[in-house]
Amino acid sequence: MQLAAGCSWCSCHFSNGIGMNIKGGCHCGNIAYELEWPEDAPHIPARACDCTFCTKHGGVWTSHPQARLRIEIDDSNAVSVYEFGTKTAQFHVCAKCGVVPMVTCVLEGRRYAVVNVNTFSNVEPSALQRASASFEGEDLGSRLARRARNWISDVRIAGRTPS
Numbered sequence: 459m460q461l462a463a464g465c466s467w468c469s470c471h472f473s474n475g476i477g478m479n480i481k482g483g484c485h486c487g488n489i490a491y492e493l494e495w496p497e498d499a500p501h502i503p504a505r506a507c508d509c510t511f512c513t514k515h516g517g518v519w520t521s522h523p524q525a526r527l528r529i530e531i532d533d534s535n536a537v538s539v540y541e542f543g544t545k546t547a548q549f550h551v552c553a554k555c556g557v558v559p560m561v562t563c564v565l566e567g568r569r570y571a572v573v574n575v576n577t578f579s580n581v582e583p584s585a586l587q588r589a590s591a592s593f594e595g596e597d598l599g600s601r602l603a604r605r606a607r608n609w610i611s612d613v614r615i616a617g618r619t620p621s
């Protein structure tokens with residue numbers, strides 16, 4: 459990969475003008491990901507969700523509809539997929555270290571995702587635009603439409619299970 463110098467506001471790097479290549483994962487390394495952030499979106503929104511799960515886990519989420527997310531799971535038996543409430547979103551919890559790097563949602567056959575900015579490994583905290591978010595009271599139709607609009611829409615999960 460060819461790296462261009464140029465990102466002055468954080469420790470990330472740009473790869474061939476595609477955008478920022480963010481790496482991250484859970485604490486023990488069982489769940490790793492690469493998030494390709496679009497070049498024309500220099501700031502990363504970070505929304506602290508106030509639902510009961512995210513409050514307990516410190517979930518602070520980001521997404522961009524043009525971002526690309528590649529997830530690599532080392533041992534898929536050690537990933538717990540947790541759902542609650544409307545059961546339309548899957549929280550991927552590492553069963554070894556307890557970290558929740560991402561949430562996914564499948565809408566009309568396409569997988570969408572948001573990523574927990576607390577699991578980034580190469581982004582300065584100052585690059586994040588922090589805000590709180592509350593989705594209480596949102597009806598299911600608007601919730602799913604919002605995900606289809608705002609969540610990362612290019613998501614692939616590669617995993618292997620030890621034999």
Ligand SMILES: [Zn+2]
Nearest residue numbers: 484486552555
């Ligand atoms: Zn882990």
